[in-house]
Every structure is written in C-alpha cells, then in structure tokens.
Amino acid sequence: MIPFMRETYSVRLLELKTRKMRNETGNQDLVSKLDTGLTTERRFNRSITRPIRMLFTSPIVFAFSLYMAIVYGYLYLMFTTLTGVFEKDYGFSSSIVGLVYLGLGL
Numbered sequence: 001m002i003p004f005m006r007e008t009y010s011v012r013l014l015e016l017k018t019r020k021m022r023n024e025t026g027n028q029d030l031v032s033k034l035d036t037g038l039t040t041e042r043r044f045n046r047s048i049t050r051p052i053r054m055l056f057t058s059p060i061v062f063a064f065s066l067y068m069a070i071v072y073g074y075l076y077l078m079f080t081t082l083t084g085v086f087e088k089d090y091g092f093s094s095s096i097v098g099l100v101y102l103g104l105g106l
Contacts, residue, residue: 010034
C-alpha cells in the first residue's frame with residue numbers, strides 16, 4: 001500500500017509546494033507558512049528530549065509507563081520460567097514444552 005498512498009501531512013505538502021515554486025520562479029526567499037525554520041539537528045534534539053521531558057513532567061505518562069514496565073516484567077518472568085516449571089514439575093520433554101507457548105499465543 002505504501003507506494004500507492006498519497007502524502008497528507010500538511011507541513012510536508014507545503015514544503016514540497018514551496019520547493020517547486022522556488023525552482024519555477026527562481027526566488028529563493030520563498031518560505032512555507034508552516035516552516036518553523038529549525039535545522040535537522042534541532043528537530044532531532046527536540047524529538048529525543050520531548051518524550052523524556054513528558055515522562056518526568058506528566059504524572060499520567062509516568063504512571064502509565066510504570067504500569068507497563070511492571071506488566072512487561074511479569075510477562076518476561078513468566079516466559080522465562082514457564083519452560084523450567086513444565087520440565088521439572090510436570091515432566092514434559094524439551095520438545096513438548098514448546099507446545100505450551102501455543103496456548104499463550106492463541
């Protein structure tokens with residue numbers, strides 16, 4: 001689908017239109033109305049620091065991140081101990097223990 005989809009982000013569309021008009025008219029002073037004037041480095045720095053800032057300044061983002069970290073920890077713990085429990089406690093062979101994960105996947 002990606003090759004057939006059209007661009008819909010207004011900032012990018014105006015940037016392309018402005019670039020085309022610059023080439024057609026030769027006026028290099030044309031600037032898009034939505035252009036912020038940020039360099040690529042500044043945009044990268046902003047996109048890296050914004051989530052970190054949101055994590056520590058927004059209580060909702062922090063609480064949800066903490067909750068997801070705990071859930072992921074329990075899930076990882078379950079996946080790593082599941083093999084040992086079924087081999088030692090229930091006597092499953094190594095080849096059969098892999099089938100236990102099918103139930104979780106379904």
